[in-house]
Amino acid sequence: MPLKNPNAVREWFNTIFYGALIAIIFRSFLLEPFNIPSGSMIPTLEVGDHIFVEKWSYGYSRYSFPFGSWHLWDGRFLSTEPNVGDVVVFRNPINESQDFVKRLIGRPGDKVQVKEGRLYINGKMVKRENPRRYIVAILPKSIRSVGFYRDNMAIKGNKIWVDNAPASFNYTIEYKPDSYCRMATGICGVFDATEYTETLPNGIRHSIIEMTDNAPYDNTAEYTVPDGHYFFMGDNRDNSSDSRAEIGFVPRDNVLGKVWFIWYSHNYYAPMPLVWTWGSKMRWGRFGMGI
Numbered sequence: 001m002p003l004k005n006p007n008a009v010r011e012w013f014n015t016i017f018y019g020a021l022i023a024i025i026f027r028s029f030l031l032e033p034f035n036i037p038s039g040s041m042i043p044t045l046e047v048g049d050h051i052f053v054e055k056w057s058y059g060y061s062r063y064s065f066p067f068g069s070w071h072l073w074d075g076r077f078l079s080t081e082p083n084v085g086d087v088v089v090f091r092n093p094i095n096e097s098q099d100f101v102k103r104l105i106g107r108p109g110d111k112v113q114v115k116e117g118r119l120y121i122n123g124k125m126v127k128r129e130n131p132r133r134y135i136v137a138i139l140p141k142s143i144r145s146v147g148f149y150r151d152n153m154a155i156k157g158n159k160i161w162v163d164n165a166p167a168s169f170n171y172t173i174e175y176k177p178d179s180y181c182r183m184a185t186g187i188c189g190v191f192d193a194t195e196y197t198e199t200l201p202n203g204i205r206h207s208i209i210e211m212t213d214n215a216p217y218d219n220t221a222e223y224t225v226p227d228g229h230y231f232f233m234g235d236n237r238d239n240s241s242d243s244r245a246e247i248g249f250v251p252r253d254n255v256l257g258k259v260w261f262i263w264y265s266h267n268y269y270a271p272m273p274l275v276w277t278w279g280s281k282m283r284w285g286r287f288g289m290g291i
Helices: 006-029 275-281
Strands: 031-035 049-054 087-091 099-106 111-115 118-121 127-140 148-150 153-156 159-162 170-176 189-199 205-210 229-233 255-265
Touching: 006 031, 031 255, 087 229, 099 111, 099 118, 127 205, 159 170
Parallel strands: 127 170
Antiparallel strands: 031 049, 049 255, 087 099, 087 255, 099 229, 111 118, 127 189, 148 153, 153 159, 189 205
């Protein structure tokens, strides 16, 4: 019985080892992929978006690398400060097994407050203008074959039609398992919101959505961001667990990097192998979209 060639075994081992090493180096120092599991950053990021994060943008901490939660060291190297308005991935300071993505609103020394739905930074109300309709549709998968209809609006696949014409407003559509929608009343449905253009003090303009200006986190205390920490908020202002809630201030070391672009996006309409569903599943217009 012929023996295995030891050189072939070594070649196989080297291929696996060096392939894994290259992947770890790439993810640690250059780009790391993430997918968006919640709607807290609508309309900027939607559930089902897959993003690349620049790991070099703010330098590196222990969280930039595998096993960062082992607390091998503190601090950052090659560090630069993020700008207010950057969309950032960071490690949850309350639960280190979670990564969050939010928009940076306050840096050390900044004072941040929300009053009647309006954002204030250092005592000045942030400009919010151009209100327009926005629809958030979270629907059971069983409805995908027949579509959803309400008054003069129809939702089919990735599209909303009003009076048999493509909707003139922005929207996001997500499909959930029927069991998820049966868990509680009101978690699935078609929700009306208002989209605004917000201009931060440094001139960064971006979109946010509001369901109301009287939600639980629409009236807060004034927060002063401590040294070595940041204040983050989601663009979906009434449906975001962020620095206004249990997350609180995020330590500088917990920052992983800046969101660069969306490389792939889908609406959970059907399993990936069902190629014939891709026309209704893929959000082709979001592929390659910069953030």
